[in-house]
Amino acid sequence: MSTAFYWSIAGTAAGLVLVGLWGILTRKHILRIALAFTLADTGVNLLLVWSGYLPGRTAPIVDGTISASGITSAVVDPLPQAMVLTSIVIGVAVAALFVVVGVLASRRTGSADVRRMKELRW
Amino acid sequence: MISLVMSITFTALAALVWGLLLGGISRMVTARIHGRIGPRLTQNFIDLWKLFRKKSSIHHGTMFWLAPMFRVAGAIGVLVLVPLVVGNTVIVNMSFSGDLLLVVYFMFFGCLGMALGAGDSGHPYAVIAVSRGLAQMSSYELSFSAVVLVLAAGLRTLSIEEIIMAQQDGILSWNLFRYPFATAAALITLLPMQMAYPFSIVLAPQEIPIGPPTEYSSRFLSFMFSGRAIFGVAKLVLFVNLFFGGASSWISLLFKTFLLYMFPIFVSTVFPRFRTEQSIRFLWFVPTSLAAIDLLRVMI
């Protein structure tokens, strides 16, 4: 994998996060905000995987191609991959809950516009 | 002790006689100014005796009962706390037991007692008069306090004895000349103190029959009268001591108090009565401003 590609992943991820944040701040429809949140979450997860990538190494799966003795120098860091799994699961759970809450809230208020959900303030 | 009691008895009796006489004179003078003949000089003695001898009498309660005693005790008390004649060592009474402040505050004793009696009588007019009287009293006490402060701070003493002694270097050393504005203020306050017009709001007969003593009669009233007569003399003596050089002899005491007594009478006969709030405001501002001039002089 080239350095350019390596950094372009980081760039994409950062871009996703930024787009997501922009969406969260500017969209009014609650489901769009959920979508924007998912975008940003994906970006962060991508970044997490990227952070464990070490140039020139292979996936951390012990099979015939790599020997057990040289494993630490042959594979990429496996920990972020484990973490990202957790993170994705959590992200899905949060997103699902978000959508549920959003839908029920919009039913209650009669609108999916977050601007109308500010009875509580000050 | 015996001599003290005798001296007090003598002072009180003398003051009673002098007070009643002055009252008689004032009735005559007022009548002459009005163009009437007026009563006899001894009319007040006759009135007092008549009241004292009356058989029937009513009372409304304990405080009603005690008020005349308060009045008499208060009046005699003020009198005996004030030195009478300079250098007289026979009749000194209690004048060494307290100073000017004590006398000023003790003057309220009799007033308070009378007010309580008026209150206990349950007569609304009596209480209205008390309410007016207290309001007015608190107003003239403002300027009178200023006068007291002028004397105390100016002469560096509160002792009446020493205030008198400071005025013994000829007529110009009198506080009348030393503190003319304060004296003027004091003379103005003497008017409401003696219940003279235009400040006679307490005993205003057209509005509230005779004020606090409305319900009093017979012997109670005779006590009130005596108290008032003695109290009047005590106030005159105090003023003479404070502003007019005190008295070097009994004659001069009688003379000075007599002249001083005439002042409210002359003012009284020619002025109409203030409304209560007018009186209060006048007393707050006019005499106090006068006294303040001397107060400033004393401070600087």
Next chain:
Amino acid sequence: MVVALAVFLPLLGAFISVWLSRRKPRLSVIVSRLFLAGGLHSTIVLSIKLNAWSFSDLGNSIILRTGVGAPPLSINLEATGGAVIAAIVVYVAAILGISRLTSRNVKTLPLLLSLVTASLGLLFATDLFNSFVFLEIGSIITIGLTAACRCRRRWEVAVKVALVSGLVTILYLLAIVVIYKTTGELRFEALGMLHGFPALLVSGLMLTVIMTEIKAFPLSGWGLDFYEGASPGFAGVYSATWSLAVLMWSAGILPRLPIPNLQILAWIGAGGLVLGQFAGFRATSPGRMMGYSSAAYASILLILAGTTTGHDYLQLTLVLMIFAAIAKFTVFMLADPENENPLKSAAGNLLLLPILVIAGIPPLPVFWAKFKLLSILAGVSPLMLAAVVLGLFLEAVYLLRLWSKRPVRFLKNGRLVPAVTSLLMAAGAIWLTAGFWRSLSFSGSLLSSSTLRILFMTVFGAGTLLTLPGAWNRIKGERSYWFWMLLSGISLTFLPMAGNGITFYILWEVSAFAAVIAVSRGSRAAAGTFWFAVFAAASGFLLLASIVLSRSMFIAPGIPLILVAIAALFKLGQMGAHLWSVRAYSAAPATMSAFMAGTSSKAAVFLLVVAALGTGAVAMPAGSVLAWAGVLTALSMAVMAALSSDYKKVLAYASVSQMGYILIGLGLASVMGWTAAIYHTFHHFLFKMILFLGAAGVIFRTGTSDYNRLGGLIRRMPLTFTFTLISVIAFAGVPPLAGFGGKWFLYNGLIETGWLPIALIAMFASVVAFLYAFRLLHAVFLGQLSTVNARVKEAPLALLVPQGILTAALMLFSFRPTLFLEHIVPAIESLPGLKGVAPVINGTIVTTPLGNWNAWAVGMMVMGLFGFAFVFYWLSGKRPKHVGQLDIGFAGELPPSAEEVHYAGNFFKPYRRALAFLPRIHAGKVFSGITEVFKIAGDSVRAIFTGDARTYLAHSLIFLVIVLIYLRGGI
């Protein structure tokens, strides 16, 4: 193993209850309780193992290894002493809150149990990713539980919580990425390995995440909405479980942030505290108030992280956070979910303790932490100290407002929870007070003169004892208050023994707040209590600030002294502050008024005496300022007293007015002035107690304190009248009774010093005193007896006997003042720094350079003359005949029918007319003006909390950008 049990037992319970709650709801609650109890047991075992209860080795820990290797290769849970204690609180809250939370919807049971696990996980977490997992679990459960309640606004809250936790997730994961990429580590220690740009980025991200999570101002918008909108039951459990865990977790992270100068955290916290509490000042809903209070505690955490380290930091955070959590939990548990304005109907008595705990009133546990924090801040920056004190005061104000709404109704079965939590708070108070015991001192060294010390102790002690019997005669609507009065009195009695500032402060505050409680139990106390409490809090905080500024003794010159002086003036209820004193005196139970006006107001005199002496140069910062304050108070309050027509209100104004003379005396800073002040202090105690106790008797028997409905009571209550008469003559300053002495010394001092204008106004004020003195006697006791009161009885003995004792003392000291003066004058003379000469006592004669006073002679003379007049009258003729009150002469005017004509209302009408030229300045208006300014400030601050969830997200992001720019040192 124990750690694992502690963390995961509730999770197991959660799985079981999911299954059980559908079939056997009741059983599932019991089983869940059992699991929670098991967890609680494990945590207690842990805490004992770690010796956490000494609060001294909070860093000890037990590590639970979850993976194969040792850290950093595996994930671990670490139970430190502090975390374990917090965990115990979490468990207790969960066990107590379970019934409230699940009473409607038992299906929320698994969520509650999972929340406990998440909280414990977060408390014990040692690495950032682990924390992330627990944080997310906690957020999800929070959203779920919010949505599960039956509140009208649950969806709105849920959406906001979801949005904010979404953003936090993203920011936190970004931080994790940067940390892991840079250091290859995720333990908390990794934070310390960062340098340069990553350090900056991580600091910004983590600070934003933490401040959003702990709801620190200005990132607290969502938290406020949450506390207001969520069901009280859940909000309570949340605050003592999840919120506590997040705070403790944040406390672990904050000091490790790779910021070069951590003090910036303290500044963020202090600024946030002031601004946030200004906004909180405006809050009306109880839930929102608790939200703002929560923000205050978050800010305090930031301040602690920025200014303290090591052991202090651990101890202070722990104490502050757990007791605030318990208290907040209690407040919410007392709330009634049926009610739209939940706390209004909760139990008022039980509400007070948690509120005082949150406000940090000594000796409650949070106080000790706040005191230590303020002491530390005094060394860091006075500005920060001022900000924090102001913030804490504002917090106390709205908390007290919350309480003073006078909630009355108990919840059904709602007593267990507050009882348990109150026990916990009380235990904390005792535990911490014992820990700090050595810093207290009862050597009495604040006031060197033992005579004066004994005098003040006598006043306080005798005042307490003499009012106590009367406290049992309560009128309708009054609740029992004797205990609080006694508590207040006991603290006062020990006040002169205080040997240092902190001891003094504790006694002072205990006395003040016990009095607040006692007042609040009056039948019409609502009006008086709030301002009383606010001024008590204000004077307390001023005192506290001055104590910490002057390092434990508050008697340093300069700013501390001014603070002390203002504190004392507030306590005295001087003009301006009379707002509280007059309202409280007239609203309190009658005997309590006697205690306050007669006895506890002297505490402020004591404080002024101590403060003036402590500065070395006795003069207060500006004695003349004090004297002017005193004389204007004396006059204005006397006029007010003359014009009011409520018995107790008149006494209240009169009392404040009389305290003005004491101020003048102290301001003189001369022996004469101080003699006047001390003399008047003592005699004011005597006659004001008599007056108020007399009033208590009248009100107890007639049920009213309105002049228009009293009158003529001399016939029904002759003894009360006699005592009242004597004390009225005394305080009016009419010789031969004792009040004259005070005035005499005072004018002597004033003339000696040359303060003639003050003397003039003081004299005038003392004459105005006649107006209300007579009006009082007349309106209540003289005049005509109303038929309504025709059958009232004499006051009860419990009130008469103390009055008799006091009157006897008053008479004794009236006739023989030298008995008192021969002890007091030498004591005052020996005080350092007083100028002028002392009065000379010779037998019964007192002589000053200006005049003399022989009270014995004058007294005997008056008695003699009076006796003579009486006997003369008695002997000189027949007894007069007693006639009825309607048999009065109307000078020819005949009233249409015999009717009562008691003249009491609008008594000094001409006086009022004569005063008409003065502008009406109403203290209430002045204070509502100040309040208005505070409100505008609060409104402009809280305008940022628009209620739009996206604004809250924007706050976090803007904050992040600002922090990054700041840390970088510019753009």
